[in-house]
Amino acid sequence: MIKHLIFPGNYIVSEQKELVLEACLGSCVGVTICDKEAKVGGLIHLLLPERTGCSKKDKPELYAKTGLPIFIRALCEAGADKTRMEACVAGGSLIGLVSEIDLDLDIGGRTAEIARGILSSESIPVHQTETGGYLGYRLDLDLKSFNSSINLSAGRPAESHKVFKKPVPDDIARSVSAVRPIPQIALKIIRMINDGNYNMNEVADEIKKDQIITAAVIRLCNSSYFGLKEKIDSINRAFLLIGEKHLFQMIVSASLENSFTDVRQGYSLCKGGLFQHSVGTAVIAEELARFTGIVQPGIAYTAGLLHDIGKVVLDQYISSAYTFFYRRTQIDMVELGEAEKETLGFTHTEAGSLLGESWSLNERLIDTIRHHHHPEHASVDPELVHVVYLADLLMSKFQAGQELGFLNNGNISSRLKKIGLIPSQFSTIVDLIPQRILEGSINLHDMR
Ligand SMILES: [Fe+2]
Numbered sequence: 001m002i003k004h005l006i007f008p009g010n011y012i013v014s015e016q017k018e019l020v021l022e023a024c025l026g027s028c029v030g031v032t033i034c035d036k037e038a039k040v041g042g043l044i045h046l047l048l049p050e051r052t053g054c055s056k057k058d059k060p061e062l063y064a065k066t067g068l069p070i071f072i073r074a075l076c077e078a079g080a081d082k083t084r085m086e087a088c089v090a091g092g093s094l095i096g097l098v099s100e101i102d103l104d105l106d107i108g109g110r111t112a113e114i115a116r117g118i119l120s121s122e123s124i125p126v127h128q129t130e131t132g133g134y135l136g137y138r139l140d141l142d143l144k145s146f147n148s149s150i151n152l153s154a155g156r157p158a159e160s161h162k163v164f165k166k167p168v169p170d171d172i173a174r175s176v177s178a179v180r181p182i183p184q185i186a187l188k189i190i191r192m193i194n195d196g197n198y199n200m201n202e203v204a205d206e207i208k209k210d211q212i213i214t215a216a217v218i219r220l221c222n223s224s225y226f227g228l229k230e231k232i233d234s235i236n237r238a239f240l241l242i243g244e245k246h247l248f249q250m251i252v253s254a255s256l257e258n259s260f261t262d263v264r265q266g267y268s269l270c271k272g273g274l275f276q277h278s279v280g281t282a283v284i285a286e287e288l289a290r291f292t293g294i295v296q297p298g299i300a301y302t303a304g305l306l307h308d309i310g311k312v313v314l315d316q317y318i319s320s321a322y323t324f325f326y327r328r329t330q331i332d333m334v335e336l337g338e339a340e341k342e343t344l345g346f347t348h349t350e351a352g353s354l355l356g357e358s359w360s361l362n363e364r365l366i367d368t369i370r371h372h373h374h375p376e377h378a379s380v381d382p383e384l385v386h387v388v389y390l391a392d393l394l395m396s397k398f399q400a401g402q403e404l405g406f407l408n409n410g411n412i413s414s415r416l417k418k419i420g421l422i423p424s425q426f427s428t429i430v431d432l433i434p435q436r437i438l439e440g441s442i443n444l445h446d447m448r
């Protein structure tokens with residue numbers, strides 16, 4: 001059966017056909033509506049209750065208040081009759097460990113409430129619903145039978161029969177040295193970004209000589225993850241179209257892609273998930289840096305890209321202990337670092353800082369890698385670590401279904417304050433997530 005993934009701010013309305021519409025929902029809310037007699041149905045994926053007033057996006061379908069009426073109108077235009085419509089509502093989870101502030105904000109809960117209010121005012125009955133809770137959901141609509149189903153987005157892993165041997169520190173040290181070395185070109189650019197000294201001449205020749213990185217940069221530029229309107233076929237063209245700073249970010253991302261995709265999917269729930277999570281966190285960190293004005297955006301991008309590099313080191317162990325790790329993080333709701341300590345005696349933040357040292361990354365980046373789950377422990381550049389922490393949190397709440405493991409979002413109020421934000425700005429911050437990041441997953445998968 002062919003599946004079609006619907007991203008936030010999008011909907012599909014269709015007549016009967018062999019197709020399943022699907023939405024992966026964290027804090028977002030999905031609504032399916034069908035008129036079985038007219039054989040018309042559809043699914044909409046909503047990001048927020050309503051517009052925040054700070055959004056750069058012109059997409060009313062992102063918000064329950066404006067999106068749901070558009071969706072219902074489209075169903076009527078396709079031949080559905082409101083008196084026969086039936087709805088199903090899912091999502092709006094809190095995702096992860098929950099703080100009091102989270103409960104107060106409860107963006108997903110409010111999105112679901114507005115959706116249900118609109119359905120009720122239109123006299124459309126809700127036949128099935130799963131909202132709230134702490135786990136992500138997957139909402140499916142089978143356009144052949146017009147039946148909707150709601151499942152846990154992570155699914156349940158098959159029992160693993162692999163023998164798991166807990167690693168000792170020497171094993172971890174060996175795994176750090178087994179990670180492929182960081183390409184020199186990436187290191188050079190990371191240093192330039194850190195020093196605020198962008199010099200294309202210094203890297204141009206090296207890039208042109210390296211056909212593999214050149215091809216990877218062009219592929220990444222053309223993926224809709226970066227939202228470029230014009231097709232890029234050479235580094236020179238990319239330089240002209242996106243400018244020096246963005247080209248440098250693309251080169252670093254493309255040259256690290258292989259390190260991220262070498263993994264066996266211990267931490268990720270989908271192929272390429274770790275790279276996608278890293279690039280998404282990088283782009284959001286850059287947006288947050290620009291919004292708060294507290295950190296240099298280029299540095300925030302690099303730190304976001306590298307924050308979870310320790311997962312590359314530990315992935316092989318997590319993949320052998322997958323069933324246990326899955327149960328601890330997804331069912332027992334144990335925080336990621338705690339579950340890693342229990343399973344391996346080591347966290348990805350510790351492994352990442354060891355790898356960062358072996359790559360001779362600067363202290364600021366190593367500090368971010370080490371403390372991005374507990375940013376108040378940062379000592380080198382606390383604002384940067386808080387920006388990356390928040391970007392990571394936004395990725396896990398609004399790009400649900402990619403990574404295994406919950407982030408600790410306690411002290412969110414003081415963590416936001418550290419970068420000049422207040423909890424009531426949370427919806428505005430969510431609205432800063434570029435549409436291309438919300439829609440990113442399929443494109444990056446297709447690139448591979
Ligand atoms: Fe992490």
Ligand SMILES: [Fe+2]
Nearest residue numbers: 277307308392
């Ligand atoms: Fe992360």
